[in-house]
Amino acid sequence: MRASTRRVLPRSRPFATAGLTAVALATLSLAACSGSGKGEGVRQEGAASSQPSQQGPGALPSESSGSSGSPQGGHTSQGKPAGEKNGDKNRPSGATPHGTQRAGTTHDPYAPENRVPCTASNTEVTAAPVPRPLNHMLLTITNTGSKMCDLTGYPVVKFEGAQSVPPVMENTKPQAVTSLPPGGKGYAGVILSAGDGSGGEGYTAQSLEIGFQGSDKMAEAALQAKGVHIDNSLRVTYWVTDSGDALS
Numbered sequence: 001m002r003a004s005t006r007r008v009l010p011r012s013r014p015f016a017t018a019g020l021t022a023v024a025l026a027t028l029s030l031a032a033c034s035g036s037g038k039g040e041g042v043r044q045e046g047a048a049s050s051q052p053s054q055q056g057p058g059a060l061p062s063e064s065s066g067s068s069g070s071p072q073g074g075h076t077s078q079g080k081p082a083g084e085k086n087g088d089k090n091r092p093s094g095a096t097p098h099g100t101q102r103a104g105t106t107h108d109p110y111a112p113e114n115r116v117p118c119t120a121s122n123t124e125v126t127a128a129p130v131p132r133p134l135n136h137m138l139l140t141i142t143n144t145g146s147k148m149c150d151l152t153g154y155p156v157v158k159f160e161g162a163q164s165v166p167p168v169m170e171n172t173k174p175q176a177v178t179s180l181p182p183g184g185k186g187y188a189g190v191i192l193s194a195g196d197g198s199g200g201e202g203y204t205a206q207s208l209e210i211g212f213q214g215s216d217k218m219a220e221a222a223l224q225a226k227g228v229h230i231d232n233s234l235r236v237t238y239w240v241t242d243s244g245d246a247l248s
Contacts, residue, residue: 109148109181118149118180118212120219125155125210127221129192129228136247137190137228139210139221141239143180151178151239155188156211158218159230161203165211166190172237172245186239189246194233202231 108114116122122145129137139157143149154168169191178186193199206227209218240246 110179115148115150115179116145117214118143118151118186119215120210120212120217121145122147122149123180123219125219125221127190127208127210127223129224130247133247134195135192135229137192138243138246139188139190140243141180141186141188141210143182143184146182148182149180151180151186151212153213154236154238156213156218157190157234157236158209158211159205159228159234160207161205162230162234166234166236169235169237172240174238174240174245178239178241186241187243187246188239189237191233191235192228193231199231199233202229204229 118141122143124142124144126140127137128140139155141151141155156165158165172189180186193202204227206223208221208223208228210221211218237246
C-alpha cells in the first residue's frame with residue numbers, strides 16, 4: 001500500500017491576521033484623529049464668518065466702527081461741520097446773518113432816529129377864536145412833513161404890535177412831549193383878554209406869528225378879517241394832543 005503524502009502549510013496565518021488587524025486599527029485611529037481636526041477647523045471657520053454678518057452685508061470694518069462711535073473729522077452725522085448746528089440753534093430770533101436786523105424794524109416812526117422837531121418848515125398853524133370859554137382862541141398845528149415831529153414846550157405867540165410874548169400857564173403842562181405823526185394835529189389855547197377889564201385897555205391885532213422852542217423861524221397864522229382884541233392878561237397853554245385840554 002502506497003503511503004499518501006500531505007503537504008503541511010506553515011502556521012503563519014494567525015500572525016498575518018493579527019498584523020492586518022493592527023493595520024486596520026491604526027488606520028481607524030488616524031482617521032478619527034484626522035476627522036477631529038477637520039471638525040474643529042469647520043467650527044472656527046463658521047465663527048469667523050458669522051462676525052461680518054452682524055455688521056451688515058458688504059460693510060468694511062473701518063466703516064462699521066466709525067458709524068458706532070463719535071463723528072470723525074469735525075463733522076456731524078448729517079455731514080455738517082461740527083459746531084455749525086449749534087451755531088444755528090443759538091442764533092437769536094429775528095436776527096439775520098452778519099448781525100443785520102430784519103427788514104422793517106428800523107422804520108418805526110416812533111424810533112428816536114426817525115423823529116424830528118416840529119418847526120415852521122414842517123407844520124401849518126391856524127388860529128380861531130372860540131365861543132367858549134369867552135375871550136379864548138384855539139391854535140391848531142398840523143404836521144405837514146413825512147416824519148414824526150415833537151412839539152417841545154409851548155407856542156411862542158407874537159401878535160402884531162405886541163411888546164413881548166405872553167407867558168405860559170404852567171398848570172397846563174402835559175406829562176410827556178406832544179408828538180405828531182405825519183398828518184397829525186396838536187393844539188394850544190390862548191387867553192386873549194380879561195372879561196372884567198382887569199387886563200387894561202388893550203387893542204386889536206390883525207396878524208399873528210407862531211414860533212417854536214429851539215427855533216428862530218416863525219410861522220404865520222392867519223386871523224379872522226376883523227382881527228382879535230388882546231390886553232395885558234394874554235396867556236398861552238402848552239402844546240397838547242386834545243383840543244379840550246387846550247381850552248379847559
